[in-house]
Amino acid sequence: MDDTEQPTLRALFRRRDLGLGLVSAEDALPAGALDRPLRWVHSSDLADPTPFLAEDLVLLTTGTQFDAGTRFDAGTGFEVYVGRLADRGVLGLGFGTDVHRAGIPEELILECARRGIPLFEVPYRTPFIAVARAHSEAIAAQAYARRSWALDTQRALALAALRPQGLDATVAELGRRLDVWVGMYDAAGALQLSHPRSAVSASRLTGLGERATEILTRGLEAGQSLTIDDQTFTLFTVGRGGHLRGVIALAVDALDAEARAVVTSVIAMAGLALEQSDQLARSKRRLNSQLLSSLLDDDPSLARKVLGGMPSAPVVVAIAADAPTGPFADWWDRRRSEHGTASFLAESPEGVVLCLSMTDDALLDEAAARFGIRIGASGSESYDAFSRAHAQALAALRQQSGTGVFHFADAAGSSILSALATDEARLVAESRLAPLRDHDARSGGDLERSLRTWLEHDAKAEPAAAALGVHRHTLRSRITQAGALLGSDLSSFPARAELWTLLQTARD
Incomplete structure (x- = not known):
């Protein structure tokens, strides 16, 4: 901020040409009573001037209103008079001495002291x-200084934007010019820039991040104030409506018109920089999508040549x-940079494809938790088996019903039949078993359960009949009848294997 003296009562006292003298004891006044911003100076000898006064003047x-001829009650009149001024928000009372009366009434001095209103003497020689x-000259000087500060700040911000890491430099320059902490949260609600870095506690940063995420999620655009642990912040969104790119937070509770104009220009520059960065990121993702095609041919040479390197093998594809x-992508690049790890990211019809070294796959769990999404992950493979790793990740993803990371190794450890139990397979199985189920439904029979128990006992009639509580001849009769309904010779292994698959795949 600029160093121009603010228009206050203390500033008027410093004007030697005015000769104003403070009558009240300064140490008995409320803290900062002489340093409050002063809106105007007004004069009146009315017994009750408050209907014509504004606040902060x-x-x-x-003192003509205090003369005996005006019926001013010296006993309670001063108390009522000063009380009205205090209630109206008057910041000070100046008494012109030796105009209508010599000196200042002692009752007025006592009441001003009691109500905390600075009382000062205006000498006869000072109109x-x-x-x-x-x-008014102080107000004009301050306005000129603020406009000059704003122009100088705008130039400094423009030069900062031209530096390497221009957005970072611009936000830092804004913090220096306003002499406050400035932070910028990205579109995911994570703190991206902070200047000065250690000026705000971790708990406050967390609270700001939560509020920034809420603002971005709800698409709010107006500046908002937030108080955390007795510290007030003002938040502004970056980006156009419907496409917010982040939030800029300032550790300040209010901004004047010039400072707000400066912040607005930074918001515009940040929005433009982020939009350009977004365009570059989209171009990079399109390039990576093309490189993904070559990787799926199990040939990493093109990706290595274009990108200058790939994660070290063995790799995990997710x-x-x-x-x-x-x-x-923004969050992934930042976390990857913080961990100092290499990775590859590309868009595909199935979702965002990630390739990273096997030693870094813990980032997948963090990503799933951060965004509340499903991630399918392959086992560790070399680049000449990239297509197989991609297929494993896709298979794992299809078996993932909730959020989190599902590894192909978990899927591979389950039954092959569960992997084959797609919706289409279930429809086929239920269609093939329909004659059997219709028969049981009409006759109250138990052919399906008998078949399942028989196959569970390796197609042996004795133990299966015992488990069902029927005679072995009864069970054989049921099996023959079921085979006829299904049009299948259950004496052969292929037919029995197919029947078992149907029973495992169909819904009960």
């Missing part, structure tokens, strides 16, 4: 208009479903 009077003019591509 200084009132000048010659009230001179005090008002001095204050597919993230329902991931918000832009914010996910």
